[in-house]
Amino acid sequence: MAFRPLPLTGVANNPAKGANVFDSVLKSLPNNAITQQPFDSVGSNDGGYVVGPTFVIPANMGGLYLIVAFVTFNNPPNAGYREAAIRLNGAPIIWDNSGVGPFGNMACAPTILRPLVPGDVVDVTAFQNSGLACNTFGAFRLFRVAA
Amino acid sequence: MTFRYHSTPTGLNPRRGATVSVAAFTAVPAGGVVPFNVVNENILGLYVVGSTLVIPPRMGGVYIMAGQLLFPVNVTGGRTANIQRVTPVGPVTRVIGGDSAGAGQGGTGITGFAPSLCPSVIQDLAVGDIISLLYAQSSGGNLVGCSASFSMYRMAQ
Numbered sequence: 001m002a003f004r005p006l007p008l009t010g011v012a013n014n015p016a017k018g019a020n021v022f023d024s025v026l027k028s029l030p031n032n033a034i035t036q037q038p039f040d041s042v043g044s045n046d047g048g049y050v051v052g053p054t055f056v057i058p059a060n061m062g063g064l065y066l067i068v069a070f071v072t073f074n075n076p077p078n079a080g081y082r083e084a085a086i087r088l089n090g091a092p093i094i095w096d097n098s099g100v101g102p103f104g105n106m107a108c109a110p111t112i113l114r115p116l117v118p119g120d121v122v123d124v125t126a127f128q129n130s131g132l133a134c135n136t137f138g139a140f141r142l143f144r145v146a147a
Numbered sequence: 148m149t150f151r152y153h154s155t156p157t158g159l160n161p162r163r164g165a166t167v168s169v170a171a172f173t174a175v176p177a178g179g180v181v182p183f184n185v186v187n188e189n190i191l192g193l194y195v196v197g198s199t200l201v202i203p204p205r206m207g208g209v210y211i212m213a214g215q216l217l218f219p220v221n222v223t224g225g226r227t228a229n230i231q232r233v234t235p236v237g238p239v240t241r242v243i244g245g246d247s248a249g250a251g252q253g254g255t256g257i258t259g260f261a262p263s264l265c266p267s268v269i270q271d272l273a274v275g276d277i278i279s280l281l282y283a284q285s286s287g288g289n290l291v292g293c294s295a296s297f298s299m300y301r302m303a304q
Contacts, residue, residue, distance in 0.1 A: 022217065022263035043263050070168070070215045072294040096166070096187050107168035109187045109215075109296035137294070139215045139263035145302065 017061065018143025019049040026074060026135040029126050037071055037084070037124040037138055047144070054123040055142055062117040064146040069124045071138035073098070073106045076130040083127040084108035084138070088120060113145075164300035165189045165200060175290040178283035181216070181228075183297065191301060199279040200299060207274045209303040212244065214280045216264040217294045224286035228264040228295075233277040242281070244268030269302070 021039035029035055039053040049055045057065075071084040082098040096110035108126075116122070124140050167183040183198045194201035202210075216228040230244040246266040272278070280297050284290055 018267075020263060020265045041263075043265060066211050066213060066298075066300060068166075068213050068215065068296070068298050070217070070294070070296045072217070074292070098185075106170055107185060107187075107294055107296060109166045109168045109298065111164060111166045111188065111213075111298040111300075113164065113211075113300050113302075137217060139217055139265070141213065141215070141265050143213075143267065145211055145269065 017047040018141065019043075019045045019047065019055060020139060020141035021050060021053060021055075022139040023137040026137050028133050029073070029128055029136045030133050031131055032127075032129045034085075034125050034127045037069075037126050037136065037140070039124075039138070039140055043139075043141075049142065051121075053140075054121055055140075057116045057118050057120045057122075059118045061144065062147075063115070063144045064113065065116050065142050065144050066111070066113055067122060067142045068109070068111045069096075069138065069140045070107065070109045071124065071126045071136055073108075073126075073128055074135040074137060076106070076128055076134040077132045078130040080128055080130040082106050082108060084110055085125045085127075086110045086112055087123050087125060088114070088116075090121070092125070164298060165191055165193045165195070166296060166298040167195060167200065168296040169294060172293040172295055173291050175218075175282070175284065175293045177285065179281070181214075181280040181282055181295045181297070183280075183295070187296070193299070196277075199277050200297070201278075202272050202274050202276045204274055206301065207272060208301050209269060210272050210299050210301050211267070211269045212278065212297070212299040213265065213267040214244075214246075214297045215295065216280075216282055218264075218284065218290055224284055226264055226285075227281075227283040228266045229281045230266050230268055230297075231279050231281050232270065232272070233279075234273065235275045235277070243270055 227247040
């Protein structure tokens with residue numbers, strides 16, 4: 001499948017359209033429950049993508065997207081499984097697993113290059129089973145690299 | 148130029164990139180190289196050398212690169228994240244993409260949680276090029292509890 005690259009902007013050759021959201025405060029993630037990461041702040045929204053903690057592809061903005069999520073598990077109380085997933089229309093399309101332990105901060109960074117069409121909804125879920133709730137914070141971005 | 152999207156038999160994931168992150172990014176000083184120490188994904192076989200990514204033989208081409216830095220600290224000051232490319236021939240060192248916020252970058256400073264910085268760039272990289280993520284912060288002290296990740300995907304040959 002081939003895509004036509006979009007014009008780049010600025011001295012840094014940044015892709016023309018995209019958005020990013022992030023957590024402005026630590027978010028409590030319950031034990032053993034897949035939970036949508038509740039991003040609460042908008043860093044940029046060039047193209048009208050951001051709707052709450054999710055991205056929705058606007059009309060006429062279909063194309064090839066780079067989607068990058070990043071969830072840090074902040075000092076989980078016990079060893080266990082940590083996972084973050086990028087979802088498309090409610091179903092995971094890619095996971096990133098940090099596995100079992102050790103204690104301390106751990107990061108999951110699922111990334112995918114994916115064609116999206118208008119109306120597609122993209123969000124992030126996190127999971128951990130340390131036995132207790134633990135704090136997370138993260139960021140989520142997408143940008144359109146080709147039409 | 149055309150970007151070619153390589154899908155798997157299931158059509159779900161091209162998986163032709165690399166992602167690294169930092170498991171513990173604490174006591175962050177005024178500036179330096181982000182010390183990536185976790186390889187989340189490395190489908191292309193990029194050389195992960197310390198905190199850098201190196202383009203291996205036959206893997207030159209157009210790459211899209213995206214970094215993310217979070218500074219979850221309640222300290223005023225500027226924050227910067229830059230993607231750096233070092234080409235061994237020369238050698239030539241260039242900042243090819245960046246993002247910044249707060250004092251020192253033309254803003255008025257940050258109080259409360261700093262934003263996520265997301266430098267990104269598309270570049271035609273050559274074999275041997277060395278990519279790293281640089282940061283700087285002007286809080287006046289070390290920052291505690293930062294996190295970072297960096298991803299790059301090969302879009303075209």
